[in-house]
Amino acid sequence: MLNTILSGDYPRSRILSVLLVAIFICLALGPFLFSGTRAFTTLGMICIFIVVVASYDVMLGYTHIVSFAHTMFFGIGAYAVAMAIGAMGSSFSAIGLGVLAAVLAATALALLLGMLSLRVKAIFFALVTLAVAFAFMSLVNQLYTITGGEDGLRVRVPRELGPAFRLIESDLYGFSITTFLSGLFTQPWNLGEVIRESVYNVRVNGRVVMYYVCFFFSLGMFLLMLRMMNSPFGRVLQAIRENEFRAEALGYRTVYYRTATVVLAAVVTALAGVLFALFNRYVNPENTLDFELMVFILLMCVIGGMGTMYGAVVGATLFLLAENYLQDLLRVIGGLVDGVPLVSGLVGPERWLLWFGVLFVLSVYFFPKGMVGQLRVWADARRRRRETG
Amino acid sequence: MSEPILTLSGVHADIDQYHILHGVDLQVPRGELTVLLGRNGAGKSTTMRTIMGLTRLRRGEVRFNGESIGGLPTPEIARRGIAFVPENMGIFALLSVRENMELAANSGPIDESRLEWIFRLFPPLKRFWNRSAGNLSGGQKQMLAIARAIIEPRELLLVDEPTKGLAPAIISDLVGAFEELKAQQATILLVEQNFNFSRRLGKSVAVMDDGRIVYTGQMADLAEDDDLQKELLGLSLGAHA
Amino acid sequence: MSAQYEMLDREVAQGFRQRFSQFREHRPHLFLLALMVIVPLFFMDLVTWVTLTVSGLAMGLMLFIMASGMTLTFGLMSVLNLGHGAFISLGAFSGATVIVFWMGDLAGSGSLGATMLALLAAFVFAMAVAGSLGLLFERFVIRPVYGDHLKQILVTVGGAIIIMELIHVIWGPNEIPVPRPNLLRGAVILDDAVPLIGGVAVETYRLAAVLLGLLVYAVMSWVIDRTKAGILIRAGVESTEMVEVMGYRIKLLFLGVFIAGSALAGLGGAMWSMYQEIITAHMGETLMISVIVVIILGGLGSIKGCFYGAILVGLINLYVGYLAPVFAAIATVGLMVAILMWRPQGLIPVIKV
Numbered sequence: 001m002l003n004t005i006l007s008g009d010y011p012r013s014r015i016l017s018v019l020l021v022a023i024f025i026c027l028a029l030g031p032f033l034f035s036g037t038r039a040f041t042t043l044g045m046i047c048i049f050i051v052v053v054a055s056y057d058v059m060l061g062y063t064h065i066v067s068f069a070h071t072m073f074f075g076i077g078a079y080a081v082a083m084a085i086g087a088m089g090s091s092f093s094a095i096g097l098g099v100l101a102a103v104l105a106a107t108a109l110a111l112l113l114g115m116l117s118l119r120v121k122a123i124f125f126a127l128v129t130l131a132v133a134f135a136f137m138s139l140v141n142q143l144y145t146i147t148g149g150e151d152g153l154r155v156r157v158p159r160e161l162g163p164a165f166r167l168i169e170s171d172l173y174g175f176s177i178t179t180f181l182s183g184l185f186t187q188p189w190n191l192g193e194v195i196r197e198s199v200y201n202v203r204v205n206g207r208v209v210m211y212y213v214c215f216f217f218s219l220g221m222f223l224l225m226l227r228m229m230n231s232p233f234g235r236v237l238q239a240i241r242e243n244e245f246r247a248e249a250l251g252y253r254t255v256y257y258r259t260a261t262v263v264l265a266a267v268v269t270a271l272a273g274v275l276f277a278l279f280n281r282y283v284n285p286e287n288t289l290d291f292e293l294m295v296f297i298l299l300m301c302v303i304g305g306m307g308t309m310y311g312a313v314v315g316a317t318l319f320l321l322a323e324n325y326l327q328d329l330l331r332v333i334g335g336l337v338d339g340v341p342l343v344s345g346l347v348g349p350e351r352w353l354l355w356f357g358v359l360f361v362l363s364v365y366f367f368p369k370g371m372v373g374q375l376r377v378w379a380d381a382r383r384r385r386r387e388t389g
Numbered sequence: 390m391s392e393p394i395l396t397l398s399g400v401h402a403d404i405d406q407y408h409i410l411h412g413v414d415l416q417v418p419r420g421e422l423t424v425l426l427g428r429n430g431a432g433k434s435t436t437m438r439t440i441m442g443l444t445r446l447r448r449g450e451v452r453f454n455g456e457s458i459g460g461l462p463t464p465e466i467a468r469r470g471i472a473f474v475p476e477n478m479g480i481f482a483l484l485s486v487r488e489n490m491e492l493a494a495n496s497g498p499i500d501e502s503r504l505e506w507i508f509r510l511f512p513p514l515k516r517f518w519n520r521s522a523g524n525l526s527g528g529q530k531q532m533l534a535i536a537r538a539i540i541e542p543r544e545l546l547l548v549d550e551p552t553k554g555l556a557p558a559i560i561s562d563l564v565g566a567f568e569e570l571k572a573q574q575a576t577i578l579l580v581e582q583n584f585n586f587s588r589r590l591g592k593s594v595a596v597m598d599d600g601r602i603v604y605t606g607q608m609a610d611l612a613e614d615d616d617l618q619k620e621l622l623g624l625s626l627g628a629h630a
Numbered sequence: 631m632s633a634q635y636e637m638l639d640r641e642v643a644q645g646f647r648q649r650f651s652q653f654r655e656h657r658p659h660l661f662l663l664a665l666m667v668i669v670p671l672f673f674m675d676l677v678t679w680v681t682l683t684v685s686g687l688a689m690g691l692m693l694f695i696m697a698s699g700m701t702l703t704f705g706l707m708s709v710l711n712l713g714h715g716a717f718i719s720l721g722a723f724s725g726a727t728v729i730v731f732w733m734g735d736l737a738g739s740g741s742l743g744a745t746m747l748a749l750l751a752a753f754v755f756a757m758a759v760a761g762s763l764g765l766l767f768e769r770f771v772i773r774p775v776y777g778d779h780l781k782q783i784l785v786t787v788g789g790a791i792i793i794m795e796l797i798h799v800i801w802g803p804n805e806i807p808v809p810r811p812n813l814l815r816g817a818v819i820l821d822d823a824v825p826l827i828g829g830v831a832v833e834t835y836r837l838a839a840v841l842l843g844l845l846v847y848a849v850m851s852w853v854i855d856r857t858k859a860g861i862l863i864r865a866g867v868e869s870t871e872m873v874e875v876m877g878y879r880i881k882l883l884f885l886g887v888f889i890a891g892s893a894l895a896g897l898g899g900a901m902w903s904m905y906q907e908i909i910t911a912h913m914g915e916t917l918m919i920s921v922i923v924v925i926i927l928g929g930l931g932s933i934k935g936c937f938y939g940a941i942l943v944g945l946i947n948l949y950v951g952y953l954a955p956v957f958a959a960i961a962t963v964g965l966m967v968a969i970l971m972w973r974p975q976g977l978i979p980v981i982k983v
Contacts, residue, residue, distance in 0.1 A: 066783050116967065120974050123710060123779050127922045128970070131963045134919040138959035291915055295787055302784055346799055354799070357791035364784045365774055443871060467877035479872035481865045483980060488861045495877040537876070 005223060007230040011310055013379035016372060020310060023317050027215055031208050032174040035200045039178075042324050044211050044279045046317050047218040048272050053300045054225050054312035055268040060298075061307030062229055063261050064241045065122070068294055069113060069129035072136045073266040075288035076109070077102040077273025082153040082283045083146065090156040095278070102270040110266035114259030137289040152284025155277050157210070165206035174202040214275050221268060226309050228264075237261060238307075296323075299360050305370025314371050319356075326352040392455070394419040394545055394576050395440070400449035400459075402439045409435045411600035412449065417545065420574040422567065424581055424591035424608060426622060431597040433580040434476055437547045441473045442466045454544070468495070470544035476553065476580075478534040482523030486514055486533060489522050493537035500541070507536045510566045528559035535566065539575075546570070546577045552586050564589060584622065588612050596621045659928075659938035659977040662969075666942055670949040680830045682948045688836035690944025691843020692905065694937050696898030696917060697924040698850065699891015705867040705931020705980060707884045709772055710782050713790035714895055714921065715914030717760045720793060721896025722903035722913060723801050725756035726808045729904070737811040745813045753900055760896025761889045763793070768888040773881075790915075797911040805910045808903045810835050839901055846897070847937055854933055863887060867931045867980055919959075920947075923966045929976025938977055 011017045026033060030043040052074060059065040081098030088094035113132065117125045140147045147153065159165050176198045183194030202208070228234055239247040240254050248254050277283045287293070296319065304315020330352055346354065367374045395417040402410040410432050417423050427433050438444040440451055442463040451459040458466050467473070481489050490499060508515040511532035517525060522533055531551055538546055552560045560583070567590050570577065581587035587594075591608040604611075604621050611617060654661045671679055700714045729737050729752040736748040771789045775781040814835040822828040854860035862883055866873045870880045902917065903909045924943050928935025943962055950961040969977070 064780055066780060116970060120970055124926065124970075126710070126712075126783055127926060128966070131919055131922055131926075131966055134916075135960050135963035139956070142956040142959075295791065298784070298787060350803065351795060351799065353791060354795035357788050357795060361771065361785050361788040361792065364781055364788065368781070441875060443875070462879070463871075463874040464877050464879045467875055473875050475872075475875070479869060479875065481868045481872065483868055484861060484865060488865075491858065492861055492865055492873075492876050492878075 007223075007227040009226055009230045009309070011372075011376075013372075013375040015379070016310065016314075016375045020313060023313055027218075030215070031211055032172070032202055033177050035174060035176045035179070038324065040207070040211070041280075042320055044214050046320050047211075047214040048276050048279065049297075049300065049316040049320060050218050050313050051221045051272040052269050053297055053304065053316045054222055054309060055265040055272070056297050056301050057304075057306060057309060057312050058225060058229065058237075058268075059261055059265045060301055061305075061311070062234060062241065063237045063258065065258060065261060066126040067113075067129045067262065067265075068126060068291075069109075069133040069136075070265070070269055070297055071289050071291075071294045072133040073106045073110070073269040074273040074276070074293075075136070075140065075283075075285070076105050077270035077275075078277040078283045078288045079140065079147060079153070079273075080105065080270070081274045081277045082155045085155055085157075086153060090158045092158055095158070095274075099271070099274055102274055103267055106266040106270035107263055110263040111259065114255075114262045117258065117262075133289070133294070134291070137285055137291075140285055140289060148284070150285060152282060152287075155281045155283060157206070157278050157281055160206050161210045161213075161278060162206045165209070166204065167206070167209055168204045171201040171203050174200050176200055210279055214279055217271070217275055221271070222309070222313070225268070229309060233257075233260075241307075299356060303360060303363055303370055305372030305374070308370065308372040308376075311370045311372040318371075322352060322356060326355075330355075392419070393417055394454060395578070396450075396452045397436070397440070398450050398452075400436070400439060400451065401447045402435055402444050403447055404435065404444060409444075409600055410439065413439075413597070413600070413602055415595055415602055415605075417576065417578050418593060419576055421592040422571050422575075422577040422579060422590050424579050424587040424594045425597060426581065426584070426587065426594060427597035428622070429582075432600040433597050434549055435600075436597070437473065437475075437549050437578070437580060440466075440547060441471065471547060472538035472543040472545070473547045474534045474538050474549060474551065476549040478530050480522045480525075480530050480533055482521065484522055485519050486522050486525070487518050489533055489537055490514075490540055493540045496541060503540065507540065510569060511536055511562075528555050528562070531555060531559070531563065532566075535563070539570065544576060546575060547580075548577060549580045550582060551579070552581065552583045560586060584618075658973060659935065662942060662977070663938060666945050666949075670953070673953055676826055677828075677830050678952070680827050681832055682952055683945065684832045684840065685836050686945035686948035687941060688839040688843070688905070688944070689947060690941035691840055691847070692898050692901050693917075693920050693924055693943055694940035695843060695846050695901065696895050697921040697928075697936050697940055698933060699888070699894045700921060701925040701928065701930055701932065701936045702863065702867075702887050703884070703891055704925070706863060706887055707776065707866075707870065707880075708779075709776070709884075709888075710779055711772065711786045712783055712918070713767065713771070713786035713793065714891075715916075715918035716790040716793035716797075717764065717892045717895035717914070718899035718902070718917050718921075719797055719909075719911050719914035720763060721756040721760045721899030722808075722909045723797055723806070723899075723911075724759040724896065725752040725900025726806055726903050726909055727801075728752035728755045729811065730806070730808055738809075740812040742813065745811045748811060753897055756896040756900035757893035758896075760899070761893035764889045764892025765885070767892070768885050772888075794911045794914070801911075803911075805908050807908050809907060810904045814838055814904070835904060839905060842901065846894070850933060859883075859886070864980075920962065923962055926966055927969050927977060929979035932976070932978045932980045935976055935978035935980075 011020055027043060027047060031040060034040070034043065052070070056067075056070050059067055059070075080102035081095055084094045084098035084101065085091075088097065113125075113129060116128055120128065141149055143149075144151070180194060180198040183190070183197060187194060229237070236247065236252050236257055239250070240252070240257055244254055273288060276288065280287065300315035300319045301312065302315075303318065304313070305311030327350070363370065369377065393416040395415075397413050397415040400410055400413040400415075401408070413432070413436055415425075415436070425433050425436065435444055439446055442458070442461055442465075446459040449459070450457055453466075453469060453471065456469075458469065481492070484492075490504075494500075511529075513525070513529045514532060514536055517529065522530065525533060535548065535551065538548070551563055555563070564586065567577070567579075571590065579587060579590065588608060594604075594606060594608045594611050595602050596604040596611075598621075604617075611621075667683065670682070674682070696714075696718050699717075700711055703709050703711055729748055733748040733751055736744040739745065767789060771785050772782065775785055817831040817833045818837060820828055820830045824830075852860075854863060862873060862878060866880055866883060873880050873883070899914065899917075902913070906913070920943055924939040925936060926939075927942060928937070928939030942965065946961050946965055947958055951958040973979075
């Protein structure tokens with residue numbers, strides 16, 4: 001059963017398995033384990049970005065195609081649904097049309113990029129996609145009459161996905177892990193009180209419904225891509241990555257496979273973009289198309305571990321937690337060294353990206369396989385030690 | 390006989406995952422032309438590239454003038470006095486003939502009298518001095534490649550298959566040039582498939598097969614011995630001699 | 631008789647057509663440049679055209695200065711430095727520091743000598759800062775990943791993030807206005823009496839940028855064409871191995887080129903800062919797009935190609951920006967896509983792709 005679900009591709013490391021199960025539980029029960037809007041938003045973003053990063057990993061990790069146009073496809077999805085709703089009013093048929101438009105536009109553009117990449121060396125592909133993505137963003141910025149320009153578009157989701165809608169009339173109960181843990185450490189003698197404080201009411205409204213749409217989409221897409229990467233198709237991609245010439249000599253038209261990969265990644269990301277628009281209810285160039293976002297996706301993929309799929313889960317979760325909470329930590333550290341001129345500048349809360357950049361460069365040098373790859377290396381070493389010793 | 394200028398002992402080298410040299414032992418005597426023969430894929434070119442440090446030495450030792458040069462960076466090896474003409478000649482096609490020569494003279498400006506001597510050996514180089522080297526014919530490119538190697542006096546010349554793909558008339562020009570170098574007591578290690586060419590030039594000879602040296606001796610002896618030729622090279626000179 | 635003439639006509643026409651297609655194939659850069667300059671003439675009056683062309687040249691030459699380093703590092707060692715944009719930003723901030731904070735009085739004085747001194751100091755400082763960082767960048771970020779394009783892309787993107795964050799740390803997160811020196815404000819206006827183009831107004835700074843850009847191109851061409859270092863660079867672009875066989879340490883050469891390229895990126899950034907009169911840490915990122923288009927257009931590794939590519943990008947930006955501002959960025963990238971379809975190796979390729 002598990003073998004079928006995971007397509008025989010297990011985490012292959014005990015620590016990784018524990019981590020993945022923990023992430024799965026936290027996401028599955030998300031709204032019932034973490035209270036507050038900030039946590040809720042972070043959870044939703046993790047679900048969406050797992051898909052975005054996993055689809056990026058299909059290109060980067062499994063095929064060594066470096067594309068900087070991933071955000072473009074994400075933005076296509078987000079803008080397609082936002083513009084469809086803007087034009088037709090908030091209804092599920094508008095969403096359906098948006099999805100259709102997103103898939104078609106993403107496919108067409110990905111095919112175009114794939115064809116272009118036939119003409120140039122693989123290394124150029126990165127540069128070409130970078131330029132094309134930039135042109136796309138500037139077009140979105142310029143055509144403000146239909147895209148809202150830099151101000152972006154507000155997405156009026158159907159009532160069933162909004163806060164006013166109640167799936168279940170009565171509230172359910174949630175148990176806040178964060179409250180519980182902080183209480184456990186600060187006042188362990190008051191366990192009963194701590195537990196009582198940790199319980200909170202969860203109103204099962206349209207937002208929660210929307211969250212679960214994201215969650216199941218994320219789960220389904222992830223398992224689907226995991227399956228594909230462990231299918232003959234995925235094996236060919238890896239063969240192309242290892243030795244394109246040999247794969248071609250074996251009779252695989254590498255061009256088709258590369259193009260198919262780019263299209264696949266583009267469509268999946270566009271769908272993730274659709275969900276982003278519906279979940280975030282606000283779309284602008286900065287949150288969907290920006291180069292910085294593209295770099296973030298790259299960071300998530302590499303730090304998590306390229307070519308492992310699970311790396312996308314770990315990378316996206318870690319990065320989004322860092323983006324949202326590392327700043328708090330740095331604020332605390334910054335408070336300690338306040339007044340020391342340069343140092344306080346380096347550890348200020350807004351400098352979290354600096355440290356992620358350093359972490360990123362170091363991880364490319366020392367852990368090129370990312371966290372997942374490294375955990376597997378350690379697990380293998382342990383297994384071998386046990387067998388020999 | 391004086392100590393050899395170059396000694397390879399037990400040299401192993403790989404290209405990617407392929408193990409090419411399996412313990413090459415070779416000595417190049419000072420002041421002579423040594424020919425390295427062998428079938429395609431025997432490892433002759435790799436031996437030369439390993440001497441130059443272009444292919445990484447995995448095991449064994451390369452001694453030049455009594456000092457170990459194995460594992461040194463290529464420029465350092467070159468500066469010690471080894472010039473190398475690779476199989477593809479390594480001409481800078483977008484540079485002019487003059488610029489090619491200026492680069493080759495790595496210790497300073499070109500010595501005019503030596504240049505005159507080279508022009509006598511290879512007259513076309515003078516004619517096309519300021520033309521781009523990419524426009525030269527195959528034979529002229531080979532002349533330029535050899536000229537670059539001798540523009541300054543070097544202690545050892547490594548030349549990889551200079552006759553490859555050249556017309557017979559040009560080959561005889563090259564023979565003349567090599568004869569002149571020999572007359573000047575230059576030390577040369579020549580990889581050659583063309584046995585007729587190498588027989589006229591070589592004093593000592595080594596034959597490689599499958600990444601090892603399988604025969605060393607005097608060229609005169611090998612040229613005499615039809616059976617040995619057949620055994621080592623799979624050809625007989627009887628018809629040509 | 632008439633039949634004879636007809637044949638002659640046809641021959642002449644054929645000959646012309648042949649020459650034209652030869653010109654297009656052998657001098658694609660000049661062909662494109664001519665096309666680029668002539669076509670807009672049909673859509674605007676001459677005075678506007680002159681103004682736009684000079685401005686386009688100014689922008690193009692600044693882009694050339696920024697892009698030249700990147701194209702050479704790729705040509706020489708096949709190193710793709712996506713962090714190049716960060717050096718542009720760094721140069722802009724360093725130059726602005728001199729011109730605004732350290733020598734603000736000199737720059738504002740209006741005397742020629744003082745202005746020149748301040749500008750020179752700003753440019754030299756920008757080049758020195760960017761160049762020294764280039765040294766560190768090459769040694770610690772790029773050297774460990776020679777020969778691995780994927781890792782190069784990753785670490786240089788990471789390195790760029792670090793540099794940009796450091797800019798934030800040093801200069802603060804806000805935009806910094808960079809006023810031009812007094813002497814370079816305003817515009818040069820041609821007298822109305824000048825036939826055809828009387829009344830043309832060109833900003834003084836753009837003229838100065840064109841002059842400086844041409845000077846840099848001239849110096850660079852001289853170095854590349856005439857000096858031993860230049861011969862080595864061109865030789866290295868063809869074959870690093872043979873350069874080493876001839877006894878030259880290619881890594882040292884590359885380090886030198888990388889430092890020079892970074893310094894030039896810094897110079898370009900400093901020039902750009904006064905052109906835009908405002909700078910942000912992210913300006914390099916945006917400029918990188920144009921830089922990438924430039925080097926793809928020109929053919930990676932080619933200084934001459936880079937020069938023409940940059941001018942083409944500058945011109946198309948200005949012309950389209952005037953005719954249909956919405957499509958300025960699209961036009962630049964469209965130009966790149968079109969060229970890639972026509973000549974995937976770029977206008978003046980030097981390396982075998």
